[in-house]
Amino acid sequence: MPRVVSLFLPSWSTDRLRRKLGDVSPPPDKPLVLVGRHGNRRLVTAVDRAALEAGLRVGMPATKAQALVQGLAVMDAEPEADAQALDRLALWALRRYAPIVAADPPDGLVMDTTGADHLHGGERLMLADMVEHLGKVGFSARAAIADSWGAAHAVARYVKQTVSVVAVNATQDAILPLPIAALRLPDAIVRGLRVLGFDRVGELLQQPRAPLTLRFGPELGRRLDQAAGRLAEPIEPVRSADVVEVQRAFGEPIGAAETIARYVGKLVQALCVDLETKGLGARRLDLLLYRVDNRIEAVRVGMALPVRDVKRLTRLLCDKIEMVDPGFGIELMRLSAPLAESLTPRQTVSSLIEQRDADISDLIDTLGNRVGEEKLYRFTPVASDVPERSFRRVAAASAETGDAWPDHWPRPARLFAVPEPIEAIALLPDHPPASFTWKGIRRRIKRADGPERVFGEWWKRDAELTAVRDYFQVEDEAGERFWIYRAGDGEDTATGSHRWFLHGIFG
Template sequence: MPRVVSLFLPSWSTDRLRRKLGDASPPPDNPLVLVGRQGNRRLVVATDRAAIAVGLRVGMPATKAQALVPGLVIVDAEPEADADALDRLALWALRRYAPIVAADPPDGLVIDTTGADHLHGGEQAMLTDMIERLASAGFSARAAVADTWGAAHAVSRFVRRNVNVVARGGARDALLPLPISALRLPDTIVEGLRTLGFESIGEVLAQPRAPLTLRFGPELGRRLDQTTGLLNEPIDPIRPPDVIEVQRVFGEPIGAAETIGRNIGKLVQLLCAELETKALGVRRLDLLLHRVDNRIEPIRVGTAQPVRDVKRLTRLLCDKIEKIDPGFGIELMRLAAPLAEPLTPKQTISSLIEQPDADVSDLIDTLGNRVGEEKLYRFSPVASDVPERSVRRIAPASPDTGEAWPDHWPRPARLFAVPELIEAIALLPDHPPASFTWRGIRRRVKRADGPERVFGEWWKRDTELAAVRDYFQVEDEAGERFWIYRAGDGEDSATGSHRWFLHGIFG
């Protein structure tokens, strides 16, 4: 079942203008409107949040808006610049999220994420990432994913949540309470339906189709069928002008998995030949299979490092064949590299020289495309004496940061994200516990080493100015080894609560 994301940018024109002006843009709390001409009239065509808050609306005469809000910032609209910027945003989404992306003028994008959401941690995480990245760039946005373009478009614009995930098969139920203006119908049809007393999509769906078609024409029925999934609504994907792409056209449609796999191999060979002429390796690879019923089956795979290996790329794509629904046949296969990076040739190493480290990037690519890139990571040291701050997650193929963990005191193999409170019996201020109780089990300490004193990072928070932890490595009678600490120096209450915590377990 296809999954489609609609990304709604409610203040696209004004956000783009503010980003363009940079430091010269008006303050965020200063109302801003864009005006355009309709005949001899100057009308408001876009508003920001501050303008909406003071009662300004799209379609209002510019003179009236200026009279209502003294000091209103008025700028001429630039619809062509807005459209160009929307296309550039679509290219960004194409390279980052999914192989089928198109602009949805005037204020959104449509993205077919079928088979690509797992690369970003699932649909909820993917939509959240979209919203957060756009917000960091100064654009407000809402996003919804559903089985159809129409359902996602309606939910993103008429449900007041930033992230909306409509369950598979639940598009119709999600649409029932929404207003009829969510159907992307001409204003004349919307007004006609309201005149007849219709307010919600559910009320329209409950009526016989023939009388509505007779009164309003086929457009209403077409939109209803597209939105509920009875009629396919193809997306015409945007293509980067410089993308490296190859394709195969078939005289007779194909559908067998073996035939698809064989042609994938041929396309990969052609693509790698093109990449070699430009000294590039692929990081994102998109396979688009055009079916005879005007639907596109997309497949996206990613690599941790630039790759130009035919067998490796073919295997990554063929692993996804079982997810392809050929329908009544595939008439065109297109393979593109929307993200490619320079790939330097590797020097052949003589047998007299020490062999290089094993290359695990192939394994990383295989696992990443099966379980998702976000679920693969490795730990890297961070320059911090506070244990929970001394580690972070990085991509598995990321280069070495050059940092190292302290080697004068060993660290446990398992470090708890949040230290767990324990009850301990110890002689203050410098002695380790004689025994401690953790998760209801009392453990008698047989051996101990410490203390290792760790001070708070006073430059980050004032509360850590005098904070102290004394860490001990202890071993119980069963031979299990733990890493525990006392909050405080054992004497001054300002340094901590003097309570005991278990922070890690040695393997």
């Protein structure tokens, strides 16, 4: 089942202009409209959020807009620049999110993310990442994913949520309550339907198709079928002029998995030759398979480090062949590296002179493409005495920072994200507990070491100016070892509540 994302940029033109002007742009709270000429009339072609809240709308005369809002910022529209910037944004999304991306003028993108969302932690996290990245650079956005382009387009624009995920096979239910304008119909057809009393998509789907087609033509039925997912709507992916890619056309369509795998190997070999010529290694590979029924099947794989090893890349792609539906046959295969980085050859070192470091990047790539890059990580030390702040997650293949883990006190193999409260019996201020109760089980302590005193980081929060924790390593009668602490120094209540917590378990 295909999964299509619609990325809606409600104030694309005004956001782009503000970003272009930089410091000399109108203040964010000042209403801004863009004006273009239609014949002899100057009409509003775009409004920002402040202008929308002030009651201004696209299509109204510029003179009326200026009369309604005092101090309105009015600037000339730049439709060609908007379209070019939208194409550049599509290339950015192509490198980052999906193998099939296209501009959806005038205010959005469309992407076929089938089989690519797992690289970003799932559909919802992928959509949230899109909106967050655009928000950081000044573009407001909403994103939706559904089984069809029409449904995703409608939900992104008419459901007032930043991120919307329509479940698989729930497309029709999602579009039923939406207004008929969500179907991407010409304005004349929308007005005619409203005259007849139709307001919602669900009302149209309940009507016989023949009378509607007779009155409004085939466009209405086509848009209904596309939105409901009954009629395919191919997406012509954007292509970058400088991307490294190879392709293979077939005189007779192919469909067998073994045949596809054989030609994947040939395409990878040709692509690696081009990459080597340019001194590059692939970080993303997109395999597009064009079917005879005008549909495109796509496979995307990612690598933790730049790679141009033929066997390795072929294996990663062939692992995904089972996801490909060849339909009635594939007539064209295209392999591209939308994300490539510099890769210089490394000199082979003799094992008699120096032992080579173990290379686990192949394993990282295999696991990353199966479970998702976001779910594969490692920890690196951070300069902090507070245990939960003494590490951070980084990419599994990220370079070493040179920081070393502190070894003056041992740390548990398993550290809880949130310390769990326990009941403990202890002699204050410096003695370890004689016993503690965790999850209803009382544990008598046989051995203990501590306390290790950890002070709060006063430069981060004022509340930590006097905060203290006293940590103990304890072992119960069953031989299990725990890392517990008391909040406070055992004497002054200003240093903590003097409650006990379990923070980790030793292996």
